[in-house]
Amino acid sequence: MGLNNLRTLYQALVLDHASHPRNKKEMKEATAMQTVHNPSCGDTVNIFVKVQNEKIVDVSFTGSGCTISQASASMLTQSVKDKSVSEALEMTKIFSDLAIGKEHTSDEIEKLGDAAVLTQVMQFPARIKCATISWWALEQALLKKG
Amino acid sequence: MDKEAITKIRNDFPILKQKINGNRLAYLDNAATMQMPVPILHKINSFYQTSYANVHRSVDTLGFNATKQYEEARGKVASFINAADANEIIFTSGCTDSLNLVAATYGEQNIHEQDEIVLTIMEHHSNLLPWQQLAKRKGAILKYIDLTESQTLDLDDVKKKITAKTKIVAIAHASNILGMMNPIEEVIKIAHQVEAVVVVDGAQAVSHFPIDVQKLDADFYAFSGHKMLAPTGIGVLYGKKNLLNQMPPYRFGGEMIGNVTKYNATWADLPQKFEAGTPNIIGAIGLGYAIDYLHEIGMNRIQTYENELSKYLMQKIEKLDFVAIYGPKENHTGVFSFNLKNIHPHDVATALDMQGIEVRAGHHCAQPLMRRLGVESTVRASLSFYNNKEDIDQLIAGISETEEFFNGTK
Numbered sequence: 001m002g003l004n005n006l007r008t009l010y011q012a013l014v015l016d017h018a019s020h021p022r023n024k025k026e027m028k029e030a031t032a033m034q035t036v037h038n039p040s041c042g043d044t045v046n047i048f049v050k051v052q053n054e055k056i057v058d059v060s061f062t063g064s065g066c067t068i069s070q071a072s073a074s075m076l077t078q079s080v081k082d083k084s085v086s087e088a089l090e091m092t093k094i095f096s097d098l099a100i101g102k103e104h105t106s107d108e109i110e111k112l113g114d115a116a117v118l119t120q121v122m123q124f125p126a127r128i129k130c131a132t133i134s135w136w137a138l139e140q141a142l143l144k145k146g
Numbered sequence: 147m148d149k150e151a152i153t154k155i156r157n158d159f160p161i162l163k164q165k166i167n168g169n170r171l172a173y174l175d176n177a178a179t180m181q182m183p184v185p186i187l188h189k190i191n192s193f194y195q196t197s198y199a200n201v202h203r204s205v206d207t208l209g210f211n212a213t214k215q216y217e218e219a220r221g222k223v224a225s226f227i228n229a230a231d232a233n234e235i236i237f238t239s240g241c242t243d244s245l246n247l248v249a250a251t252y253g254e255q256n257i258h259e260q261d262e263i264v265l266t267i268m269e270h271h272s273n274l275l276p277w278q279q280l281a282k283r284k285g286a287i288l289k290y291i292d293l294t295e296s297q298t299l300d301l302d303d304v305k306k307k308i309t310a311k312t313k314i315v316a317i318a319h320a321s322n323i324l325g326m327m328n329p330i331e332e333v334i335k336i337a338h339q340v341e342a343v344v345v346v347d348g349a350q351a352v353s354h355f356p357i358d359v360q361k362l363d364a365d366f367y368a369f370s371g372h373k374m375l376a377p378t379g380i381g382v383l384y385g386k387k388n389l390l391n392q393m394p395p396y397r398f399g400g401e402m403i404g405n406v407t408k409y410n411a412t413w414a415d416l417p418q419k420f421e422a423g424t425p426n427i428i429g430a431i432g433l434g435y436a437i438d439y440l441h442e443i444g445m446n447r448i449q450t451y452e453n454e455l456s457k458y459l460m461q462k463i464e465k466l467d468f469v470a471i472y473g474p475k476e477n478h479t480g481v482f483s484f485n486l487k488n489i490h491p492h493d494v495a496t497a498l499d500m501q502g503i504e505v506r507a508g509h510h511c512a513q514p515l516m517r518r519l520g521v522e523s524t525v526r527a528s529l530s531f532y533n534n535k536e537d538i539d540q541l542i543a544g545i546s547e548t549e550e551f552f553n554g555t556k
Contacts, residue, residue, distance in 0.1 A: 003551050005167070010493075010552075041508045042522045064522060066490035067552075080446050127496055132398050 008120050009127070010067065013075075018067040023060040023077035030058075034141035036133045043069045043130065047076075047137040054085045059138075066130055072118050073134035079113035086141050091115075092139040099132045100124055147443075155443065158183035162532065169502030171545075172537040174445060177322055177350060177481050177528035179372045186375060186435045193431060201427055202401055214428055219434030220417070226437045227348075227367060228358040229384050233416040236383040236390070237430045241349040242272040244368035244383035245316075247420065248345050249276035251393040252366075253314065256343075259285040262311040264342070266291040266328070267298060267518050271511040273347040273368075277316050287311075294315050298474045299328045303335055312342040315506070318369075319351040323446075323510050323526065324473030325456075325481040327351070327518065334363050343389065349373055353530065354452055356445040356482065359384050373455050377435035380429025383420070386465050390416050397422040448531045452480050453535045455529050455538065462542045468549050472519055478528030483510070488546065488551045491525045497548040498525075503541055 027033075027048035035046045043065030050058040059081050061073040080088040092114055094104050097121050109116050121131040147155075156162055159181050164171055173181065193215070200210035201216045217232075224232040238244045253276070257263065263277045275543045281288045290306045294300045308315060315337040320327045334344045345366040349430045351357060353374035359367050364384070371380035385393075395402055395413055399422035404412035413419045440448070463469055463482065472483040486494050495507035505527045509516045516522060527541055 003497065003500055006497055006551060009496065042513070042516070043492075065265055066492040070494070124496060126499075127492070130492060 005113075007021065009124055011117055011120070013114065013117050014067065014071045017071035017074040021061075021070055023081075024062060024074065025060050026062055027058060027060045030060075031043040032141040032144045034137045034144070036137040036140070038065070038129055038133050040129070041066070043133065045069060045073050045134045045137050047073070047134060047141050049138070051085060051142070056080055056083055056085065056088055056142075061077050061134065061137075068118070068121060068127055068130035069133060072115070072121075072131040075113075075115040075118060076134050076138060079115040080138065087111075089139065089142055092135045092142075095119070095135040096132060096139070099128045147345070147447055149534075152532070152534050154181075155267075156534070157509045158185060159296065159532050160184065166502040166504065167500050168370070170534075170536075170540065172503045172540040174527040174529065174533065174537060174541060175504045175506050176530035176533075177373070177526060180353060180375050180530055181532070182375055182377070182395035183439060186439055190377070190432050192430060193428060198428075200424055205305065212427065215431050216425070216436070218224060222434040222437045223382055226357070226381075226440075227352075228360050230360060231387060232389065234384055234387050236417045236420040237425050237496075238368075238381040238383050238420075239379055240372075241347060241368045241370040242381070244366075244381050245273050245345065245347060246276045247383055248366050248385070249280045249395045249481070251396050252343065253277070253280045253387065255392075255394060256285050257281070257284045257313055260311065261286045261313045262289055262309060263287070264289045264307050264312050264315045264337075266289060266317050267293060268299070268313065268324055269283045269316065269318055270322055270347060270349070271513070272349075273316050273318060273345070274512075274514065277314065286313075286503065290514070291317075293324075296474050297324055297472060297519075298326060298517055299333075301329065301332065305332055308333075308336050308340060310340050312337065312340055314345060315342050315344045316347070318347040318349075319357075320348075320354065320479055320481070321473065322350045322481060323483045323512055323515060323524065325478045325483065326474050327355075327477070327479060330364070331362055334365075338363065350479070350481065353440065353448070355449040365389055371433040371436065374433075375394045375439055376433040377429050380426045380433050380516070382433070387416065390420070396420055399423045425519045443531065451531055452529055455533060456480050456482075458535055459527075459529070459538045459541070462538060463545070466542070466545060466549075468553070469545065472521075472524060480533075481526065482528070483524040485521060485524055486549055487553070489548065491523045492546075493552065494525045494548055497551060498541070498544045499515075501540070501544040501547065503527075503544045 030048035032053045039065040048060045059077045118131045199212040201213040221232045337344045343365040346364045348369040352369045367384040372378040402422040468487045491507035
């Protein structure tokens with residue numbers, strides 16, 4: 001059977017984030033919040049950010065969905081915490097670009113931190129959106145004037 | 147049908163012979179769309195090569211023959227669902243379009259403030275949103291018929307929800323999720339006692355068992371071509387002649403007129419009144435070819451065979467204690483919605499896909515039903531007459547492998 005392929009998508013780190021999501025909580029003192037739905041499957045991700053002096057001092061998420069969407073949101077929160085808004089926006093751009101097939105250098109992909117693992121999802125076209133919606137939510141939250 | 151007959155049928159569907167992700171393909175997404183057999187493809191090809199022209203316009207030979215074939219297709223549809231008259235068959239772009247047509251014409255004309263529209267909680271969004279939005283526009287009241295504990299339609303609730311104020315009842319003939327047929331004959335009888343009009347969504351019924359709109363006494367019956375071997379972009383609205391005659395047109399344009407002056411117009415007779423613009427000619431003719439193909443096998447034989455497959459699938463899947471199945475266990479149609487404990491349906495669908503098994507995962511365009519079932523989404527495997535027991539064995543093995551992958555080795 002072809003389930004060995006699945007290991008490239010569901011790596012140990014991804015499964016770990018999905019079953020023990022980091023920073024999964026509402027944030028009352030958030031400076032911005034954004035919800036993104038994946039209408040084809042009903043997944044929902046709400047991203048909360050607290051920005052002070054153009055720096056993300058805290059970030060969290062809530063929502064529900066598949067392994068990929070939950071792991072992606074969890075990894076995202078770890079990767080962008082303490083980053084500047086412009087650094088985080090660059091990361092969202094790298095992830096979104098990869099999702100639509102644009103190439104980035106491995107140096108750029110490394111900027112995503114642990115979340116770089118999820119760029120493997122690009123080999124599974126039907127699941128790209130699952131991994132990407134949390135990055136879209138982050139981008140929209142950061143671009144909100146607050 | 148014996149093995150030989152199935153093999154012969156499967157030979158008409160070359161897509162079934164290809165490998166998906168290195169494995170034998172088990173195509174189990176027939177509730178989403180059905181594959182098209184080679185004989186129909188050949189006929190469509192041949193029509194384009196020898197007979198294509200616009201319909202109901204030109205007086206030339208090609209135009210005349212194309213019109214003849216288009217209208218013959220209408221006749222085939224009429225006899226396929228046993229309509230009293232071919233003029234009661236309106237070609238649309240699909241089941242969604244058919245249902246919107248009824249809401250935008252009959253609904254717009256007959257629904258007033260405080261009138262009641264009764265739906266079932268299992269309706270597909272296409273038989274829910276047109277009524278929900280109509281009710282909003284008119285200040286009418288929407289009511290939903292609930293399920294019993296065994297997740298079948300609650301007939302007691304039907305009697306409660308349908309009242310003297312009910313003007314329209316909208317109901318699926320077969321559920322696209324719960325794997326069952328609704329007792330629509332009984333629902334129609336109850337609705338007619340209060341003179342409500344019943345709109346039946348037949349999308350999941352048409353290629354699976356014989357339909358008789360006169361016996362059902364359905365007022366409107368809608369379905370799509372692509373779920374019964376025809377191309378996408380063609381659908382049917384059946385309506386009783388007296389209702390269709392009193393309804394205003396849906397869209398305005400060519401071919402739907404009687405006489406047009408600068409400030410006024412009269413409308414064509416049925417069915418042209420509802421077919422503005424150049425129709426989906428090859429879609430309609432292709433639907434006719436699909437009906438020929440289905441008749442060749444025989445709808446009763448299809449129903450018997452699919453029942454046999456469904457029973458086989460139910461026996462196997464019921465034994466998997468980590469699988470939750472939605473809908474009733476008895477009298478199951480070929481639609482199976484299920485979830486694996488602690489695994490999101492999209493993860494299941496990807497794992498099955500890696501094993502060559504094509505299913506759907508999601509909310510299946512029925513979010514209110516999902517909420518009623520207390521889930522966000524499900525996996526859905528759906529059968530047709532070209533499936534075989536090997537497909538089912540592959541699905542069951544695939545589900546077990548998936549369970550092992552996510553829950554067994556973590």
